[in-house]
Amino acid sequence: MQRYSRIHPAASPILTRFISASAENGAAVRKNRFIACLVALNFLGGIVWAAETPETVLIRQVLSTERSGHRRGNTDVAIQAYADHVVVYEGHHSADPRGWTIIRENRAALARALAADFEHRRYDLNRTVLFILARNDKAIVATQDSGLVIDQRSGTSQSFDMYRLWTFTKDDDHWRAVSVFQNIADTTAVAPAPAASVTDIAAILEREAEAWQNKDIGAIMAAVDEDFVAYDAYHLMDRTKWRIAFSDAEEFEDWLRKRLTYANYTIDRRVIYTNLGENGLTALALTEETVSVSHEKGSAIHSMKRYVFWGLSRRSGDWKITQLLANLPIPRGIEE
Known part of the structure; x- marks a missing residue:
């Protein structure tokens, strides 16, 4: 099967695209240069649509x-x-x-x-x-x-x-x-904004965020299903622009082991909605989070706010994350 090339880890679509945001106390010029750098990486080593295969x-x-x-x-x-x-x-x-x-x-x-x-x-x-x-x-x-x-x-x-x-x-x-x-439309004006209701799902996602901060790869991987897949919406409503970032748990773990050797993460995550299937076998969640990253050899901290959809299942016994969709367009009514 024809594959599109992966983005360089410095601009990985799910977990490092937020680096393009400037540090809160950074200069505007530095921000613009950094964004320009990431744009170049996307064009030179990014994703392209494949023809019919x-x-x-x-x-x-x-x-x-x-x-x-x-x-x-x-x-x-x-x-x-x-x-x-x-x-x-x-x-x-x-x-x-x-x-x-x-x-x-x-x-x-x-x-x-x-x-x-x-x-x-x-x-x-x-x-x-x-x-x-x-x-x-x-x-x-x-x-x-x-x-x-x-x-x-x-x-x-x-x-x-x-x-x-x-x-x-x-x-x-x-x-x-x-x-x-x-029946997912192109407007966010219809849905209500219920509070999170499944406490064990919220706890799983909060522990996953803590594992990033602790660089605990074992704990991060323990939270995901072996057939885990991650997508990036790029903050766009246009779904033709969405991409597959990681196609299974093995690929995700390989990336983690390289990335966490030189990058530090802080994730301020809030679970704002959950829904449980009728028989309690599956669940979905939406989180609002601010992800901040710094590098071992630098002092700059870059942050970005994002919304993430999570799909979970306990078909194996314990709850596991089966899929996530990061960087969704910001829902109306949540913005600060």
Whole structure:
């Protein structure tokens, strides 16, 4: 599979992009030069879109099969697109994760929901694949479905329109969806701002922040799932600009061991929203945090405020971080 090149560690997308922010007491000139340096690094060693590859073709085939299952009302066909541990999130027509909820916690639950739905409804759908970004054995995909939903009894129909953001993993040469975010819009004005409610999830994320400050790589890695994946939104609503930063735990650990030899982190993290799946197997969280970094050979401290989406699962017994999406656009109503 064609890969895009990685950004130099000095401008790593998830955990060091904030270095481009100036130190609070730094001079404006120094800030501008530093940002210019990072921009150069992004252009010279950064990420570029790949053309259609055999892997993206395979992902399109999976999406086509899933759509065919909906059109035929066949659960067995539609469910082939999903991994056993797939999680489905409902966005409630907002880009603000404070309004998102978990509606399906695994493949079995999704299959039951599809079967019940197909008993009463028939789907005449068209699907447009908006973009595919594949890196190693992970991918991000966006689709737009449109068409009609027909009631099986009355024959009446109504229009159907749904945006979905999918994350895929490749296992044994098969691409499968591991998460689906449906009905996430391009506005953050809709969602409410509930307080964090799952205290054990908040505690896990707070300990993870402390581990960064202590340079405790073992504790950081103990918090993540072996199939962990990290994405960077670059503070942009345009999801075609989002990128995969780390495609598994091994890659993440390799980067940590190099990075923490010369960089010091302080993370001021506040958990502002959590949601637990119906059976308590999965959870999501949104954190507001200020990340500050300094280097062993320098005195400057660079800081950046960011919002991070976290997906967690305890399918292995203990809660583990399965995915994170850093640098989300700042939700309305949270800004200071």
